[in-house]
């Protein structure tokens with residue numbers, strides 16, 4: 001039994017009463033206004049299943065491991081699918097996300113970020129390390145090494161923490177900028193009684209030019225710098241000897257480049273290459289459609305990802321022949337890459353494409369402006385299907401995301417945790 005109350009966005013339950021979602025699974029269509037209300041973000045079961053399998057197969061055949069970035073959805077239902085498909089572990093960006101993953105029962109967590117808050121380090125020591133969860137985080141400065149060392153020395157049992165030296169690039173985000181700094185950090189961490197250097201990491205997904213249909217200039221060089229850093233650390237014997245060193249990079253856009261440049265066969269010592277793609281799992285109708293090696297940059301005939309998220313919203317008004325106002329806005333869909341894209345409409349529970357053009361061009365908090373071909377038959381009350389870009393911002397806006405089959409019948413639901 002899973003009771004949700006009438007204030008849950010997307011449900012049509014009257015305020016003050018509750019509904020049992022489990023009773024609706026397999027029975028209710030999300031188009032049934034007795035149970036659901038628009039706008040509504042939904043996820044297609046078939047697309048989620050297929051995307052998880054496509055990525056599993058892609059990584060397995062390339063000989064790399066996958067620690068999907070959980071920040072995309074922070075939804076137990078997605079994390080469970082990824083782990084069931086053999087994910088090496090899960091990636092987090094914040095301690096709050098680590099806490100979420102621990103509550104989902106994840107046993108290996110990579111915090112792809114620096115830990116510089118003594119309280120957070122203490123929390124990790126008590127609730128993650130002490131519980132036997134395999135955990136590593138980034139460090140990119142001598143200050144970072146000192147902070148970790150001091151906080152761990154004060155934590156109960158003085159635990160040892162696994163760290164990965166993060167490598168960055170000029171004008172980029174975190175990450176040491178030079179080979180000399182990387183070595184200094186690795187040496188300092190190696191000297192600490194509380195730290196073990198288990199690998200190196202970086203993130204190529206934010207290079208200027210990100211999100212187009214080609215790989216940005218500089219990505220290959222950056223990945224080469226990560227490889228060189230790993231070789232230099234290995235040459236000094238600074239990696240913990242118990243396991244192959246972990247070399248980790250890779251979002252969803254240029255994971256093919258990561259595999260190419262950081263494959264274990266590229267190293268002179270034993271390496272486990274771990275990619276951290278997250279958005280592949282829902283894919284999208286925008287930035288990832290353009291940039292993914294499993295979509296916009298795919299070669300003909302190769303396996304493809306499928307957009308799994310769709311925002312359903314009503315036409316509220318057609319005040320001018322070529323203008324349609326739709327009942328969804330910034331509160332319902334991300335806009336950092338592009339506005340929600342009209343992909344079709346629903347007739348009952350049957351998806352149709354629109355016979356003519358319809359293009360979103362402006363958005364308010366709760367309204368979307370769509371320019372339409374005057375000949376298109378669209379009127380108040382019609383339901384539009386909208387594609388989103390990109391997924392993290394979509395999950396941020398919904399506490400309940402119904403999962404549906406191709407007939408828009410409920411097969412389950414996702415409950416994204418606050419990110």
Ligand SMILES: Cc1ncc(COP(=O)(O)O)c(C=O)c1O
Nearest residue numbers: 069112203251252276277278279
């Ligand atoms: C450090 C890091 N690793 C991995 C990812 C996952 O990349 P994507 O969202 O393209 O799947 C991100 C996303 O921002 C990230 O910041």
